[in-house]
Amino acid sequence: MEYIMTSSILVLRAQTLITLAGEGPVRGRDLFAPLKKIDNAALVVRNSIVEDALPWPKYSPPADACVCDLGSVCLAPACVNAHTHLNLSHLTDRTVWGKGFAAWLESLIPQLDESHVSPQTLNLALQDACADMAGAGTAHVGNFCGMNAVNPGPASADDACRICGLGVTHFCEWLGFDLPFNDGLYPWPTHCRTALADRELQTRSAPCGHALYSTSPQTLDSARRFCAREGKIFAFHLAESSEEDQMLTSGNGPLKDLYAECLLPKNWRAPGIRPFDYAESLNLLGPGVLAIHGVWLNAREAGRLAASGAALCLCPRSNSNLGVGAPPVHMFMENNVLLCLGTDGLASNSDLDVRGEAKFLREMLDVPPEALIRLLTVNGAAALGLENAGRLTPGSAAEFCILPASLVY
Ligand SMILES: [Zn+2]
Numbered sequence: 001m002e003y004i005m006t007s008s009i010l011v012l013r014a015q016t017l018i019t020l021a022g023e024g025p026v027r028g029r030d031l032f033a034p035l036k037k038i039d040n041a042a043l044v045v046r047n048s049i050v051e052d053a054l055p056w057p058k059y060s061p062p063a064d065a066c067v068c069d070l071g072s073v074c075l076a077p078a079c080v081n082a083h084t085h086l087n088l089s090h091l092t093d094r095t096v097w098g099k100g101f102a103a104w105l106e107s108l109i110p111q112l113d114e115s116h117v118s119p120q121t122l123n124l125a126l127q128d129a130c131a132d133m134a135g136a137g138t139a140h141v142g143n144f145c146g147m148n149a150v151n152p153g154p155a156s157a158d159d160a161c162r163i164c165g166l167g168v169t170h171f172c173e174w175l176g177f178d179l180p181f182n183d184g185l186y187p188w189p190t191h192c193r194t195a196l197a198d199r200e201l202q203t204r205s206a207p208c209g210h211a212l213y214s215t216s217p218q219t220l221d222s223a224r225r226f227c228a229r230e231g232k233i234f235a236f237h238l239a240e241s242s243e244e245d246q247m248l249t250s251g252n253g254p255l256k257d258l259y260a261e262c263l264l265p266k267n268w269r270a271p272g273i274r275p276f277d278y279a280e281s282l283n284l285l286g287p288g289v290l291a292i293h294g295v296w297l298n299a300r301e302a303g304r305l306a307a308s309g310a311a312l313c314l315c316p317r318s319n320s321n322l323g324v325g326a327p328p329v330h331m332f333m334e335n336n337v338l339l340c341l342g343t344d345g346l347a348s349n350s351d352l353d354v355r356g357e358a359k360f361l362r363e364m365l366d367v368p369p370e371a372l373i374r375l376l377t378v379n380g381a382a383a384l385g386l387e388n389a390g391r392l393t394p395g396s397a398a399e400f401c402i403l404p405a406s407l408v409y
Contacts, residue, residue, distance in 0.1 A: 008046055008047050009044065009045070009046050009051075009061070009062060009064065009065040009066065010044075010045040010046075010065070010066050010068065010398075011042055011043070011044050011045070011059070011061045011065050011066070011067045011068070012042070012043040012045070012068050012070055012075065012400075013040075013041065013042055013043075013056050013067070013068070013069045013070060014041050014043070014070045014071075014073050014074065014075040015039065015040065015041075015070075015071065015072045015073060015074065016037050016038070016039055016041065016073070016074040016075070016408070017037065017038040017041030017043055017053055017074075017075045017076075017392075018035050018036070018037055018038075018074065018075070018076045018077075018373060018403075019036070019038070019053050019077070019391060019392040019393060020035070020076070020077055020373075020374070020377055020378055020390060020391045020392070021036070021053070021391055021392070021393045022393075023374070023378045023391065024378060024382070025338055025378055025379050025381075025382035025383075026374045026378060026379060027306070027333075027336045027337065027338050027339075028333060028334070028335075028336040029333075031333060031368075031370065031371035031374055031375075032368055032370055032371055033370065034370060035370050035373060035374075038053060038054065038055055039055070040055060040056045040057065041053065041054070041055060041056060041075070042054055042055070042056045042059040042061075043075060043392065043398070043400070044059070044061075045398040048397065048398050049395060049396070049397065049398060050392050050393060050394055050395065050396050050397070050398050051394060052394060053392060053393075053394075070402070073402045073403075074402065074403040074407075074408045075392075075400050075401075075402060075403075076373060076376075076377065076392075076400065076401055076402075076403050077139075077377045077378075077389075077390050077391050077392045077399065077400060077401070078137050078138060078139030078140075078377075078389075078399035078400050078401050079136075079137055079138045079139065079341075079354050079355060079376045079377065079380065079401055080138070080139065080140045080141075080142075080340065080341075080354070080376065080377065080380025080381050080383075080384060080386070080389060080390060081133065081138050081140070081141045081142065081341070081342055081343055081352060081354040081380070082141075082142045082290065082313040082340045082341060082342040082354075082380045082383050082384055083142050083144070083235075083290075083292050083313045083315060083342025083343070083344060084141055084142070084143055084144070084342060084343050084344060084345050084352055085143070085144045085145070085146075085344065085345030085346075085347065086126055086129060086130070086141070086143045086145065086157040086160065086161075086345070087122075087126070087145050087146060087156070087157060088108075088345040088346060088347045089122075089125040089126050089128070089129035089345070089346045089352075090114075090117060090121055090122050090125035090126075090346075091108070091111060091345070091346055091347040092125075092346045092347075092350075094107075094111060094347070095107045095108050095111075095347045095348065097321045097322060097323070097348070098321070098322070098323045099323060100241065100242075100243065100254070100322065100323050100324065101240060101241035101242075101243045101244070101255065101322055101324050102241075102243045102253075102254035102255045102257075102258050103254075104322045104347075104348065105255070105258060106258055108347055109258075109262065112146070122156070123156055123160070125346075126156055126157055126160040127160045127163065127164075129160070129346060129352055130157075130160040130161050130163070130164040130166055131164050132351065132352060132353070133164070133166060133352045133353065134164040134165055134166050136351075136352075136353040136355065136401070137355065137400065137401020137402060138166065138352070138353070138354060138401070139166070139167055139389060139397070139399040140166065140167035140168065140169070140380070140381070140384060140386060140389050141161065141166055141167070141168050141169075141352075142168075142169050142171065142233075142235065142290070142313070142342065142383075142384050143157055143161075143168055143169065143170050143171065144171045144173050144208070144210075144235070144345075145157060145170055145171070145172055145173065145191070146173050146175060146191075146210075147174070147175075147189045147190065147191045153170075153172060153190075153191025153192065153194055153195050154168075154170035154172065154191070154195050154201060154205055155195075155201070157170065158170065158201060158204070167204075167386070167389070168204055169204050169205075169206070169233065169384050169385075170195060170201070170204055170205040170206070171205075171206055171207075171208040171233075171235045172188070172189070172191055172192035172195055172196075172205055172206065172207050172208065173208050173209060173210045173215070174187075174188060174189045174192070174207075174208075174209060174210065174215055174216075174219050174223075175210045175214050175215060175263070176214070176215065176216070176263055177215075177216045177263065177264065177265050177268065178216075178265075179216060179218060179219065186207070186222055186226065187216070187218050187219050187222050188207045188219065188222065188223065192205070192207045206223075206226075206227050206230075206232035206233060206234065206235075207222070207223035207226055207227065208223050208227075208234060208235045208236055209223055209236045210236065210237060211236055211237040211238070211240070211244070212236070212238070212244070212248060212275055212278050212279060212282075213244055213247050213248055213255060213259065213275075214259065214263060215236070217282055220236065220282060220284060221282060221283070221284075224282075224283065224284050224289070227288060228286070228288060231288070231385075232288070232385070233288055233289070233290050233383070233384055233385050234284070234288060234289050234290070235289070235290040235291075235292060236279075236284065236291065236292065237291075237292045237293055238275055238276070238279055238291040238292060238293060238294055238297075239274075239275045239276060239291075239293060239294050239295060239296040239297045239301075240292075240293035240294075240295055240296070240319070240324060241255070241295065241296065241322075241324040241325075242296060242324070242325070243255035244275055244296070245274060245275060245296050247259075247270065248270055248271055248272075248273065248274065248275050248278055249270065249272065249273065249274055250270060250272075251269065251270030251272070256270075274301070275296070276297055276301035276304070276305070277301075279291070280304065280308075285304075285305065285308040285309075285310045286308050286309055286310060287308075287309035287310070288309075288385065289308070289309075289310035289311070290310070290311050290312075290313055290340075290383050290384070291305065291310055291311070291312050291313070292312075292313045292315065292342065293313070293314070293315060293319065293327070294312045294314070294327055294332070294337075295319050295324055295325045295326065295327045295328075296325065297328070297332075299331055299334075299335060302328075302331060302332050302335035302337050303335045303336075305335075305337055306335050306336040306337045306338070309338075310338075311337075311338040311339070311340060311379070311382065311383035312332065312337050312338065312339055312340075313339075313340050313341065313342045313383060314327045314329060314332075314339060314340070314341055314342070314357065314361075314375075315327075315341070315342045315343060315344040315348075315349075315357065316329075316357055316360050316361055316364075316365075317343065317344075317349050317350075317356055317357055317360050318343065318344035318345075318348040318349045320360070320364075321348055321349060321350075322348055326364070326365065329361055329365055329367055330365070330367070333371065338379060338382065338383065339375050339379060340375050340376075340379040340380040340382075340383040341354050341357040341358060341361075341372075341375050341376055341380060342354065342357070343356070343357060354376060354380075355376065355401065355403070355404050355407070358372040358373075358375065358376055358404075358407055359404050359406050359407070362406045362407060363406060368409075369406070369407040369408070369409045370409070372407055373403070373407060377389075377390035377391070378390040378391065
């Protein structure tokens with residue numbers, strides 16, 4: 001929403017305001033604790049920074065303030081969308097849904113060669129996706145970027161985010177087992193090296209792997225070590241589908257058959273253990289790690305994930321669309337996993353409004369709104385290593401969203 005500002009002071013009145021002031025990342029039972037609310041509230045903003053949050057009757061706006069009554073809405077801090085793929089934003093309605101992960105991936109892979117799509121089409125899709133996110137009340141996004149032909153790496157997505165005022169963390173992924181550089185230092189692809197060599201982009205970029213079944217263990221290990229040393233978040237897809245489980249455990253199945261044709265080296269051997277155990281054996285888990293999906297994790301694995309200090313990003317609408325199952329969110333909460341939410345990309349979701357993931361978990365899996373609001377805000381901020389996001393406290397950026405009706409309680 002936009003306001004024509006005639007003053008440096010903006011006062012927003014809302015029926016309810018949830019600031020999450022004083023809250024940090026929340027796990028387990030603490031997720032269900034009541035959230036402090038201000039009814040009939042005023043959010044006072046000066047030069048885009050929160051100055052105060054208080055009951056409307058106690059506030060006397062200065063004469064030159066720009067006052068906007070938002071009516072019967074519940075205002076909350078802007079959301080963190082912890083996982084998407086912005087460079088796939090042109091693939092809306094162009095992949096196979098509902099037939100499992102391998103069928104979806106088989107429909108996606110040929111389209112990763114973008115040479116038949118004009119750069120204008122790709123950039124317009126990127127810009128639309130970012131504008132929609134910002135308009136829906138997202139403040140920061142975790143963006144996986146591959147090495148696509150036309151949009152190699154994060155530069156285009158970075159521009160699109162900045163135009164819309166979106167904060168972004170780029171995870172530069174490598175999909176493959178050939179080491180693009182094997183100079184004994186960093187076996188990462190060109191787009192990742194380029195981003196990390198750019199003085200500005202490097203501050204919001206990190207190397208990562210796509211997944212355990214699609215990225216060489218050497219690249220995963222190297223990226224993980226680099227991120228730990230540099231204080232960056234290391235992210236990868238984990239336990240998204242039964243096909244992943246089957247491929248890593250037995251070396252068979254549709255995902256193995258698909259990748260054998262295009263990605264796997266002839267001498268590839270399955271580790272013969274479940275995805276979580278394989279990730280653990282490669283030392284990929286720990287503080288500063290963001291695992292994505294976790295649909296097929298069991299309770300033992302969830303407990304170990306929580307104990308490691310890693311966070312887990314749930315993408316339930318994407319999982320539902322592909323037909324890979326539903327994340328066991330209640331089991332994760334019982335096991336104290338640090339949870340956050342992401343939309344995944346437009347190749348597997350209908351939009352990038354992460355409030356939709358919370359609505360889905362509220363309506364389909366009966367997760368309480370208090371927990372979901374925390375997942376959308378303070379937990380997403382913690383998972384991406386953002387210190388000051390996810391709260392509306394004096395001195396913080398005035399980034400807010402309107403909660404959907406199903407999250408208001
Ligand atoms: Zn993804």
